[in-house]
Amino acid sequence: MAGTSRHDREMAISAKKQLSDCSDPIERLRLQCLARGSAGIKGLGRTFRIMDDDNSRTLDIKEFLKGLSDYGVLIEKEEAINLFQLFDRDGSGLIDFDEFLITLRPPMSNARKEVVLQAFKKLDKTGDGVITIEDLRGVYNVKHHPKYQNGEWTEDQVFRKFLDSFDSPDDKDGKVTKEEFMNYYSGVSASIDTDIYFIVMMKNAWKLD
Numbered sequence: 001m002a003g004t005s006r007h008d009r010e011m012a013i014s015a016k017k018q019l020s021d022c023s024d025p026i027e028r029l030r031l032q033c034l035a036r037g038s039a040g041i042k043g044l045g046r047t048f049r050i051m052d053d054d055n056s057r058t059l060d061i062k063e064f065l066k067g068l069s070d071y072g073v074l075i076e077k078e079e080a081i082n083l084f085q086l087f088d089r090d091g092s093g094l095i096d097f098d099e100f101l102i103t104l105r106p107p108m109s110n111a112r113k114e115v116v117l118q119a120f121k122k123l124d125k126t127g128d129g130v131i132t133i134e135d136l137r138g139v140y141n142v143k144h145h146p147k148y149q150n151g152e153w154t155e156d157q158v159f160r161k162f163l164d165s166f167d168s169p170d171d172k173d174g175k176v177t178k179e180e181f182m183n184y185y186s187g188v189s190a191s192i193d194t195d196i197y198f199i200v201m202m203k204n205a206w207k208l209d
Contacts, residue, residue, distance in 0.1 A: 008037040011191035025083045030104050032073050038187030039166065042180050045101045047071045058094040098179070105183060106190035115199050116185045119206040120178055131176040133159040 015034040022028050033040035048059060048067045059067065064084050068075055075083075087095040087103070108116070121127075125135045133156060142148045142158040153161070166176045166184045185202075192198045202208065 008188075008191070011187065012037055014191070025079055026086065026103065028079075029068075029073065029075070029083060030106065032075075033104065034106070034187060034190055038184050038191075041101065041104055041187060042166070042183035044068075044071050044073070044104070045097070045179075045183060048097045048100075052097070057097060059097055059100075060094055064095065101179070101183065105186040108186050108189050109195055111195050112185075112189050112198050113182070115202045115208065116182060117178075118208050119202055120181045122206055122208065124178075129178055131163065131181070133163065133174065136162065 012035050015031040019028065019031045019035065022031060030041070033044055036043065044067070047070050048063070051063050051067050051070075052059065061081065061084050065077065065080055068080055084095060087100050120131070123131045123135055123139055125139060126132075136159045140159065140162060142155050145153070145158045147153040148155065148158050160174055163174050163176055164172045166180055189198055192201070
């Protein structure tokens with residue numbers, strides 16, 4: 001539903017292979033995140049957000065290095081400092097982490113972005129920019145879910161599990177923002193070669209017009 005596990009596996013294997021031949025620091029970090037599957041980049045974003053104590057949405061070099069280390073990114077300190085300098089375009093000693101995540105996301109064509117936003121809007125019934133369990137009622141049918149059918153999970157548990165699939169493993173809060181949804185699908189998108197196949201997959205998954 002959210003993105004097939006087969007695509008996740010294929011993408012992780014392909015990212016690991018590409019890592020050994022890649023020297024571009026931004027691409028290397030992107031591949032390390034994608035090697036964790038579709039939610040990899042979003043997970044790094046969450047790690048940085050937790051560290052942003054003053055809600056400034058910026059990171060200094062110390063926070064940046066700690067975030068990479070907490071998330072388990074394998075990177076030499078020198079390479080990490082070079083990476084920071086690439087993002088610190090104005091030389092202020094701070095990087096804007098929204099911009100950082102947008103640069104890190106695998107590029108998606110406009111046609112793909114459009115269909116992802118269409119799916120998000122359909123799911124965000126209340127229109128407040130966040131998908132919650134309440135939004136999913138009436139949009140996502142749990143009746144075909146095997147664990148709902150055998151009585152193991154309630155409707156709410158199925159919804160929560162579904163939302164968790166978009167969340168980073170370490171910080172599941174039962175809410176999915178537009179940015180997280182986009183980050184997740186940019187990961188799925190990286191494993192799908194053609195726009196047409198991606199769009200058909202999205203339209204079928206979310207019953208879009």
